[in-house]
Amino acid sequence: MPKEATTPSHVLLLRGGFVRMVGAGIYEMLPLGLRVMTKIAAIVREEMDRAxxxxxLMPALLPKEYFEESGRWESFxxxxxxxxxxKAGEYHLGPTHEEIITDMVRRDVKSYRQLPLNLYQIQMKFRDEARPRAGLLRCREFMxxxxxxxxxxxxxxxxxxxxxxxxxxxxxxRLGLDYRIVAADSGAMGGxxxxxxxxxxxxxxxxxxxxxxxxxxxNVEVAAQVVPAKKTDAVSAPSKVATPGKxxxxxxxxxxxxxxSRTMKTLMVVADGKLTMVLVRGDHEGNDVxxxxxxxxxEVRMASDVEIREGVGPVGYLGPVGWSGPVIADMSLDTGEGFVSGGNEVDVHLRDVVLGRDFQAKLADVRTVGNGDPCPRCGGELKSYRGIEGGHIFVLGTHYSAKMRATFLDENNVEKPIVMGxxxxxxxxxxxxxxEQHHDENGIKWPIAIAPYHVVVTTAGKGDDLDQAAVRIYDELRAKxxxxxxxxxxxRPGVKFKDADLIGIPLRVVIGKxxxxxxxxxVKSREEKDPTMVPLAEVAASIEQRIVAGGGRLRAS
Amino acid sequence: MPKEATTPSHVLLLRGGFVRMVGAGIYEMLPLGLRVMTKIAAIVREEMDRAxxxxxLMPALLPKEYFEESGRWESFxxxxxxxxxxKAGEYHLGPTHEEIITDMVRRDVKSYRQLPLNLYQIQMKFRDEARPRAGLLRCREFMxxxxxxxxxxxxxxxxxxxxxxxxxxxxxxRLGLDYRIVAADSGAMGGxxxxxxxxxxxxxxxxxxxxxxxxxxxNVEVAAQVVPAKKTDAVSAPSKVATPGKxxxxxxxxxxxxxxSRTMKTLMVVADGKLTMVLVRGDHEGNDVxxxxxxxxxEVRMASDVEIREGVGPVGYLGPVGWSGPVIADMSLDTGEGFVSGGNEVDVHLRDVVLGRDFQAKLADVRTVGNGDPCPRCGGELKSYRGIEGGHIFVLGTHYSAKMRATFLDENNVEKPIVMGxxxxxxxxxxxxxxEQHHDENGIKWPIAIAPYHVVVTTAGKGDDLDQAAVRIYDELRAKxxxxxxxxxxxRPGVKFKDADLIGIPLRVVIGKxxxxxxxxxVKSREEKDPTMVPLAEVAASIEQRIVAGGGRLRAS
Structure with a gap:
């Protein structure tokens, strides 16, 4: 087990013999792993076809010209x-295929009558990630x-x-995943x-x-905060207060x-080269994005201590009053209340600093929303999670079609760029x-729809009668x-059970004396603690029923 | 249509919209093409699993180290x-995966108990062919x-x-191909x-x-000729004959x-730098391999005229008598008969030259066997064909396992290299x-087992009644x-029929007035000239029966 294998999926995929590492971020799918991946791909394919x-199937080896046309030969x-x-011709491996598919469509599509179109592929992609990590979670070659x-x-x-x-x-x-659809940070595209x-x-x-x-x-980068209520209490003018060493x-x-929450936190950043003050409430965290x-x-980076000392004042005592540079204040400070801020002098803070009265700032949502914050949609309570991006959907607009002149003639014979997603x-x-979502201390717990095998059949104890009964059930199950x-x-049975649990087989049939x-x-599922005793003649039907109920599928005979 | 598209499959794949060229020897599979390829892959997979x-699934992006170990980093x-x-790490794209699979097996296999093993993958391979040609026949990225x-x-x-x-x-x-299993030129391995x-x-x-x-x-390179019978007729000593200008x-x-057939053809080659005479019968062709x-x-090349003039004699009048360099004679000359050969003088030939009597030579099989030659196995008549290599099977022996130390312990605990194929x-x-095998002047004629679709349904003429009947049959067929x-x-019906024939749909159902x-x-097959009139209620069953009879498969509903 390589020492860098620390996440459960990485460890279990290696220990269970699902994958093997061939190079950094490059894995081989062994029979068990390929079976799971093939089942996932089949579900994806079925639902794409249904839609x-x-x-x-586009090639992975791509001539430079397409990415050059879109500008991504450089920007990637x-x-x-x-x-x-x-022949010294320049090529690259496909990290994604917007350009190639756009080229296909611009060659073949001329009229609005040929639209809409939705084309997909299931294929190996290649990205030279700076830090491949966690086995199949971030690879350089991936499906x-x-x-x-x-x-x-x-x-x-x-x-x-x-x-x-x-x-x-x-x-x-169908994959049995607990997931959330989240608004991503899509930059210029809008959430x-x-x-x-x-x-x-x-x-x-x-x-x-x-x-x-x-x-x-x-995503926390785009999670919106609720606009705070305005307070109408009168607030005194700012006053200095000695805060030695604080x-x-x-x-x-x-x-x-x-x-x-009644203080202001002052962050100094350098935004595209310009020293800028960012204010958030003392109990909040600023969010880079x-x-x-x-x-x-x-480009935004934190200012250095030197830049802060020379440009603003003493680190630890910064505040907006008296600073003439740009200020961005988080909207949670816009309540009309007085907050404590730094006084721009050593050992001095100011009380009763009111945004808009005592200093001017650009108001914005610049803090990380988290556990306990109100939901911007319904006011309910937000909870923080860690997530793995499993899918991404995106309206591209005419970004590629305009650059690559993929157009069509509309009903009025007007040429327009195709709108892509x-x-x-x-x-x-x-x-x-x-x-990552389905494991315990004993190993993987595959949902039945993507398990490499539905069931393991084995004997506990020795004897021809046991073996024969096991083979009979094996044959019956296969026939179904x-x-x-x-x-x-x-x-020993214990070893066999342990291995079956490690590789996550959802169902187990054991013939004992x-x-x-x-x-x-x-008959026992991976989830159940104790087995159920099932008459031999009913085992196959019982297993079949459990598979179908769990979203699994029997092979066509 | 690119001008380099001349072979039928290349032309028809492009015209029928099965593939699209993305770069030299690099193709994209469009929906129709992918359906065919997927069906071929499925048949291959089923039979491999059955065996x-x-x-x-091994990666395509491979670190240099594996091929370096086998010596192929250079030799390829x-x-x-x-x-x-x-990070300037060296990689290549996998043209084949002997090293990667050998590495896997040497890590996991320790004992004879774990053998035999047969592992396969269906995957894109990459080879920078000097001359990609004929569309999918020789690509740089291929499945x-x-x-x-x-x-x-x-x-x-x-x-x-x-x-x-x-x-x-x-x-x-199952693919419906007319093929021959041929002994290949496998060099040192033996046929x-x-x-x-x-x-x-x-x-x-x-x-x-x-x-x-x-x-x-x-292959003609290895096709053996039959050892000729010896003749016992007495032959006079060689005599010069004037052959002015012949x-x-x-x-x-x-x-x-x-x-x-009573003359000798003299070929002069340079074999690893040494001028060598090769003799074949006048009606035969020498074979380079x-x-x-x-x-x-x-390395063997034809000698230049200068080399011949300076080293042997006048071009057009060469022969083995009087030449002191190495001679290789085709075994068909070893009959004891006299042949006419060149006299090594301008305008002179020799009659009655007998191999072994008048000159010494190394006997070998150096001619191309062809149409009309006797079969070396049964004496029947051979026929010449052109072939496309669709598959290759090969006992590798211990070539890779010895180099890469992929060994196992046998029953006696003796370490041995694994024997591979x-x-x-x-x-x-x-x-x-x-x-290439299934087309006519109108287009492709897919065998039903790999056709992109089994049947096309259409109307000839207009009318809601026609459309409704067609839709009903379409729905019935889909349900099956x-x-x-x-x-x-x-x-027009003619246009639709032409297109269906072009893309090779095996069956056609037409609803006419x-x-x-x-x-x-x-109901008509692509092969049939005239349609059969089938009662509407029996169309679906009739189509189903034709599909199954033709080796096609219905989708599980």
Whole structure:
């Protein structure tokens, strides 16, 4: 077990013999792992087909020209794996296929009559991630379903997007995943036409909040806060107060006998080269992504102590009163109340500083929303989660079609750019994601719909009668199209049970001496603590029923 | 249509909308093409599973180290697509996976108890072919099934090889291909443990001969000739004959009133730098590969006129008598008869030159066997074909396992190298290969087992009654799991029929005015000239029966 394997899915995939590492972020799917991935892909395929999308298969080896046309040959940076062929022609491996599919559509689609179109593929993608991590959670070669929709208008594109959202719901439900649809940070696109399907998991890379009452959910970068109520209490003019050695919010609040929520926290950032003051309430946390958006800046970094000392005042005692540079204040400070801020002098703070009266600032939502905050949609309580992005749906608009001149003639013979959407699902990532959500201290607990095998049949004890009964049940199950493992290894029952639990087989049939004497076998699910004794003649039917009830599927004979 | 598209499969795949070119030797599978390829892959998968092989999926992006270990990082030359990652680590794209699978097996397999093993994958391969050609026939990115067997002994490896040969028979038969198993030129391995599945096709790259009586078939490079009978007639000593201006076999034979088969053809080659004479009968052709093998040389080229003039004699009048360098004579000359050869003087030939009496030579099989030659196995008549390599099976022996130390402990605890085999099928190539064998002037004629759709339903004429009847039949067929296209375009029937024939849909149902008045529909296969009138209520059952009879499969509902 490599020492970098720490997340449960990484450890269990390796220990259970599902995958093998071939290089950093490069994995081989062994038979068990491939069976799970194939089942996930089959569910994705069925739901895409049901939604009217058509499957294609684009190449992974791509000539430079397409990405050059869109500008991504440069903008993808080091993540793009570039190579040259024997004639020094430049190529790259496909990290995603917007350009290739747009090229196809611009060649073939001429008229509005040929639209809408939704094309998808299930294929290996290549990205030279700076930090591949956690086994299948972030790989450099990974299986993805990527779909692209083509419509005649923004409105129709949104309809395609909604259809994909419904298809994704069905997919994630069938996969047995607990997930939230969250508004992602989609930059210029606006939140309403981009959403992530976040699978809840302790080891997720993404921080999200979700309402405990309604279905609101958002990445913390975009989770909106509720506009605060205005207070109308009169507030005295600001007054200096000596706060010797009190530099942190905690120390100041305690020293002054006030809650942290009545203080202002001053953050100094450098936004596109300009020193900028950001204010949030003492009990809140500033959010980098929101700050950058509020500043309208491409690059934002924390100011250094030197920059702060030279440009503003003593670190630990900063405040907006008397500072002439730009100030961005979080909207939670806009209540008309007085807050405690730094006095821009060593050992000095100011009481009763009122935003808009004592200093001017650009108001914005710049803090991280979290546990206990009110839901911006229904007022209910928000809860924080970690999530793994399992899918992403996105209205692209005319970004690629305009650049690549993918147009159509509308009903009035007017040439217009096609309106696109794109829709991804990380198929190989979902193998690991499922484990992150479905495991215990003994191993994996696959939902039956994606388990590599439905059931393991084995004996407890020795004897030809036991073996024969086990083989009979194995044959019966196979005849019904059940995917069954027969564990005939010469091991103690405990070892066999442990292995079956490790690899997460949902159902177990055990032929033991005592049961067989009564004409019965033990049937137990991975979830159940104790087996049920089932008459031998009823075992196959009982297993079949459990599989179907659990969303599993029997093989066509 | 690009001008380089000349082979039928290339033209029809493009015209029929099955594939689209993205770069040289790089194709995208459009919905129709992907459906065919997926069906071929499914048949391959079923037969591999039936043969007890287990499916895995290895990465395409491979760290340099594995191929370095086997020596192929160098020996693969320009065909290997190499690239570097963001840390300047060296990688390549997998052209085949012997090293990767051997690495897996050496890590996991320790004992003879874990053998035999047969692992396969269906996956995109990458080879930077010097001359990609003919669409899917020779691509730089292509889908391949590659399987690898691991055994404890050469004998067991041959058993694995034989099992694969049987599986391949089933696969090629189910695909509806006319093929021959031919002994390939396997170099040092020996012909008995390597065979190609050659699909007969006019545009094939490979020249093969096959017996018209028994199942003997071989690449012309290895097709053996029958040892000639010895003649015991007394032959006079060689005598000079003036042959003014007669330089070609044809001219000399005609001039002397002899058949070409009584003359010797003298070829001068340079084998690993050494000027060497090669003799074949006047009516035979020398074969480069056989000559190289007979000379034991790595590199053989034709000698230049200068080299010949300076080293032997006048071009057009060469012969073995009086030449002191090495001579290789084809075994067909070893009959004890006298042949006419050149006299090594301008305008002079020699009659009655007898091999072994008048000159010494190394006897070998150095000529191309062809149409009309006797079969080396049964004496029947051979016929020449062009073939496309669809599959290749191969006993590798311990080539990789010895180099990479993939060993096991046998029953006596003795460490031995694992004996390997490898087995490829060009899945995407078979899409094109099938067309090469199944097309006419109107388009593709897919065998029903791999057709993108089983049947097309359409109307001839206009009217709600026609449309309703067509929709009803469409729905009935779909309910039965038939893959059906509904052509409801506003086109003339002739145009629709032409398109259906172009894309090779095996069955057609047409609802016409006249037939409908009698409660009947036209049912016609792509092969048939005239349709059969079938009562509407029986159409679905009739189609179903034709599909099953043709080896097609209905979808599980």
């Amino acid at each position: 009217g999308a058509q499957e294609v 940076g080091d993540t793009l794996l570039r190579l040259k062929d024997r 993805m379903k990527d779909a692209y929709s083509f419509d005649t208008s923004e409105q129709n594109a949104i309809a395609s997007y909604e259809a994909m959202r419904e298809a994704y719901h069905r997919i994630f439900r 309403s036409t981009s959403a992530e399907f976040q699978v809840l998991a302790q080891n997720g890379e993404d921080a999200i909040v979700a309402c405990t009452k309604c279905d609101y959910a958002a 530099k942190t919010i905690e120390d100041v609040a305690k020293f002054l006998g006030l809650p942290a 929101k700050i950058a958006r509020a500043a309208g800046a491409r 794109c829709y991804g699902i990380g198929v190989s990532r979902l193998v690991a994601t499922s484990i 199209g059940v995917e069954v493992l027969f564990d005939d290894r010469d091991e 005592k049961g067989l004497a009564e004409g019965k076998a033990e | 007890g092989a287990q499916e895995v 030359g320009d065909t290997l697509l190499r690239l570097k990652d963001r 391949m099934k590659d399987a690898y067997s691991f055994d404890t002994s050469e004998q067991n490896a041959i058993a694995s090889y034989e099992a694969m040969r049987e599986a391949y028979h089933r696969i090629f038969r 008995s443990t390597s065979a190609e599945f050659q699909v007969l096709a006019q545009n094939g790259e490979d020249a093969i001969v096959a017996c018209t009586k028994c199942d003997y078939a071989a 330089k070609t076999i044809e001219d000399v034979a005609k001039f002397l009133g002899l058949p070409a 056989k000559i190289a093998r007979a000379a034991g040389a790595r 490898c087995y490829g099928i060009g899945v995407s190539r078979l899409v094109a290969t099938s067309i 799991g038939v893959e059906v296209l509904f052509d409801d375009r506003d086109e 006249k037939g409908l008045a009698e409660g009947k529909a036209e």
